[in-house]
Amino acid sequence: MKGIIDAHLHLNLASQVMHEYARKNKQTLTLQGLLEGMRARKVRKGLLIASFEEGGGNQESMELSDRSHGKLAFAATVNPLADTKSQLRFIEENRSKVAAIKLTPGYLPFYPDDKTCSPIYEYAISRRLPVIIHTGDTATRQSKVKYAHPLHVDEVASTYPEMKIVIAHLGNPWTMDAAEVIYKNENVHADISGLLLAGSNYYEQQIKDTASRISEAIHYIGDAKRIIFGSDWPFSRIDDTIRLVQMLDIGEDDRDKILGANASSLFGLT
Ligand SMILES: [Zn+2]
Secondary structure (H helix, E strand, C coil): CCCCCEECCCCCCCCCEEEEEEEEHCCCHHHHHHHHHHHHCCCEEEEEECCCCCCCCCCHHHHCCCCCCCCCCEEEECCCCCCHHHHHHHHCHHHHEEEEECECCCCEECCCCCHHHHHHHHHHHHHCCCCCEEEECCCCCCHHHHCCCCCCHHHHHHHHHCEEEEEEECCCCCCHHHHHHHHHCCEEEECCCCCCCCCCCCHHHHHHHHHHHHHHHHHHHHHCCCCCCCECCCCHHHHHHHHHHHCCCCCCHHHHHHHHHHHHHHHCCC
């Protein structure tokens, strides 16, 4: 294996929620803190996903990626409820630096299969950019999880079969619903980020249960070709998410693919 790729990272220095999670996970929420954490865990590359909030948006995240000496690729976040055209213009102007587009239904009140998202999908297809769609549980209370059910991704995936989609967080806790969407649609992938929550009284049991849920999803899909490693740092710890992958009831080939090869080919990360 060439080394681990963590395909789901955040670094929004202005976000109080992120600082809170970093503290709970005993992580240093700085570029240096992230890069050192990656090095210590033999993560050779990461995908830094811009926040939809002020302060950690596309410009800021792209600059952090620029300063990472090639360690962090950049994914731009688009908010379909704001001026989509100008956001897509930003991506187009920085095309060579953008590895993916992220949408955050749930955090923002829209369904991914709403027609307001169509221009984003059409652009993504024209530039062969994978689209990462937030699914499942959210880190903030004002979010509305009904928008984030993974079943909404099926409509998008079947309408745009040529677009590569990543279901972020494997639909958590609707893991088997996500598994069905992945099994049915060859263009759909999933990352296993953000599934371990600091502060639980049952953290160790949670890792075990989560490993068995991910394993069940992979057994249902039939292989792990489209399952991608990501931690969602600083919301979850990188080391514990690697431990989670090591606990999966799957073959060594599939484990290696999850930890690096799958993300490498999907996002073109060399
Ligand atoms: Zn995330």
